[in-house]
Amino acid sequence: MSFSDSIMSFSERVKHNLPKEKIDILQINLGRKCNISCTHCHVEASPKRTEELSEIACQKILKIIELFPQIKTVDLTGGAPEMNYGFAEIVRVARKFNKEVIVRTNLTIFFENNYEYLPEYFADNQLRVVASLPCYLEGNVDKQRGNGVYNKSVLALQKLNQLGYGYDPNLILDLVYNPVLPQEKKFNLTPRQDNLEENYKKYLKDNFQIKFNNLFTITNLPIGRTKFYLDKFNLTQDYLRFLEANFNSATLPFLMCRNQLSIDYLGNIYDCDFNQMSGLNAVNHQGKKLTLDDILDSNSLDLISQIRTEDYCYGCTAGSGSSCGGALL
Template identity: 65%
Template sequence: MIQSQSSPKTVTPFAQKLGAPLTKQSISVLQINLGRRCNLACSHCHVEAGPKRTEELTAEVCQQLIEVMYRFPQIKTVDLTGGAPEMNYGFRPLVEAARATGKEVIVRSNLTICFEPGFEDLPEYFAQHQVRIVASLPCYQADNVDKMRGNGVFDRSIQALQKLNQLGYGDNPNLILDLVYNPPIPTTEKFSLTPNQQKLEQDYKTYLKEQFGIQFNQLFTITNLPIGRTKFHLEHRHLHQPYLQFLEDNFNPATLANLMCRNELSIDYLGNIYDCDFNQMENLPARTGAGKMLSVAKLLEAGTLDVIEAVRTANFCYGCTAGSGSSCGGALV
């Protein structure tokens, strides 16, 4: 891991660092943020979700999204996130429409939702529809997880993983279970990049198997981007600018070809279109070549998903392009 050194320089604007627009490719992934409702309020949550949030998908947008799935076979993956996506309106109809049209479905689950009243059947539901689960487990030790996510979250996460294993997850090739690591939010200028993904995956697999009998498919390492609650914590400690400088210092142009924003549309609960979930949280809507904002309804009207020429970027994009890179699917190189 590389550590930072204090530096007085200012951050180079990300667009200037690239030198040319980050072009959009043909859309194959729909990532849908169903809303901000969640049973947890994690310290690192860039969505700033929680139990008191009420924003969620509307019936109208849900129906439009289902129509998009049926009309555009180029979509290979429907990626459902939140909040806890399972708690928000439209979750099951979207899962079932995506599976009916032959698409891979990913749910980004916090695992503990399976113990909330009314959601106890989720493990069986996931297995029935062969939903790929990408589950946050920011460490394989209890103390670190509970500090980030709340008391008791680690134990409930372990119980949920054991239940999923009993149903065949992590073993059956049609029942994929991936875990997500993200580092603690920095509290000093001793910043570090995420560890080597393959090595850390082996550490996770060994520990979870030996201690709890748990098996899973892949580990994804994700960098903390300086947005949402992470940005708040960094600013509170006067670390926001130094952290951005650290990320820029570790900029890796080899990550650019694999950035998730290039072939996905990120859709919020109102049906607005963004290049990625991070832009969505920072209110940077995607725009057409003519500068017009987009919605699901406008895409249906246009009869095409490929109307965005270039990805909108900002300085927090250094988080996805530092070191080995970072995406919803983990390291990029």
């Protein structure tokens, strides 16, 4: 069901034609356990959540990573992925089979008991670190993510730099920008990624001697806590209209859902993490909801012909586009 009846549904906009391409990325949401609780989190993760990857699902994921050479990247997210079951074992197997492994970290996890080892572990395994830092200014970060998060993030980034991240070509450190959520009907697209990256790099270098590789700008989609927030200020429909008004068809070939499978902690499959959080399962050509068992039984990753969409997909296709890897254009 669409959030708003006053806009053209996304499926109509793309003429019900958004075909899946050959899968080369597995994005695995290991669970909703997290050490912090961010206002924009579409996963609704927090220290109170207990959902995490099941042992059965973990074993199936390991088998799939081993069986399919076409998988180039294993992308680990959460929650705080490091806190959830299966993290270390998936890293071990993925690296054994020469997959790029991305860990989407909130940085503050480095300062929690029993997780102080993570920076060295990341470096030892040459994990690509994609770290949330929704602004380079302290006030905006702490507003979204909690008091003290900015200072901890700075210390974490400095530690990663000391280990070679941002300098060694095998130790990639990327940052993620999310816009501040509005409280009135005044919406803006995410700034140009290249310009904002320059600002981030200058500010963090000048003030903290921090170096990183890339900045990813990600649009807030009206899902999870972002939707709760927009609903609170009666802005959800207006925000969707804004995104629709800025729809850019040139982004469609580059959408992350085209060549990615998103897997939840129970082993269900989705086209993307946003669909996962909305409960919009991926289906095969017969309309059957797909799971890890279907991949193993058919010995194929490429079971999806048509991507399922919702009106929040306008968020990924507005302006320069948005994905887990930042702007699309």
